[in-house]
Amino acid sequence: MADSSDHALAARVAAETGELLVRLLENPAANGRGWHSIEYTGDRSAHEFIMRELGRERPDDIVLSEEGRDDPARLASDRVWIVDPLDGSSDFGWSDHWSVHVALVENGKPTAGAVSVPGWDTTWATEPTPKPIMSRVGERPRILVSRSRRHIDGRLLAEGLGAEVMAVGSAGVKAMAVVRGEVDAYVHGGGLYEWDSCAPVAVAEAAGLVACRLDGSELWFNKDDPWSPGLVICKPELVEGITMVMSGRR
Ligand SMILES: [Mg+2]
CATH class of the missing domain: 3.30.540.10 (Fructose-1,6-Bisphosphatase, subunit A, domain 1)
Structure with missing residues (x-):
């Protein structure tokens, strides 16, 4: 280990x-x-x-x-x-x-x-464990999506969860915005490579956030094909709502 x-x-x-x-x-x-x-x-x-x-x-x-x-x-x-x-x-x-x-x-x-x-x-x-440096107060979840998927993921999340949705580039930047407490989640509804998500997931999990696939299932790395379908990194209390919306269960 x-x-x-x-x-x-x-x-x-x-x-x-x-x-x-x-x-x-x-x-x-x-x-x-x-x-x-x-x-x-x-x-x-x-x-x-x-x-x-x-x-x-x-x-x-x-x-x-x-x-x-x-x-x-x-x-x-x-x-x-x-x-x-x-x-x-x-x-x-x-x-x-x-x-x-x-x-x-x-x-x-x-x-x-x-x-x-x-x-x-x-x-x-992953060590020392990241602590949020910002805290936000608000009823609507703030969610970052990828620019290329704003019209798809952003609309689903805005309609399904009433989320406030923003888009920026770089998976690492989006994930670290969740880690530092600036937003509540990062959701990517399309495919991405393991190098896009692996280190962001490592850090997010060390910070106590949840990282999973769009349907809530576990992420695995070093797979034969490094292309993976979808990613959610979020505060634990949002995982159920986001995965229901992103997997079409709501
Ligand atoms: Mg690169």
């Missing part, structure tokens, strides 16, 4: 990758291919940094990265790191809504992880 050095490693690598990406934005000239490929340069340099750090610190573990080749040996491995070196890359250079995801998966479950959101100057990790 993950020990405290795994939690600390996830936090350090996520934070340092975020710093590297901020330096890249501050010095676009370092991006030899020009401003228009800043996303590409960000993806590549973040991926290479993470691979180097995890390779040095955990040479026996396998890494599944959005930007790397899928090593089938991960399916038989006890310890697999699932990473998104730059989540929300289309916002990179344009808004604060991008993040870095680093998570360790053991037996299908994330056991350590971290999400860095440099735009909010914070890295959240």
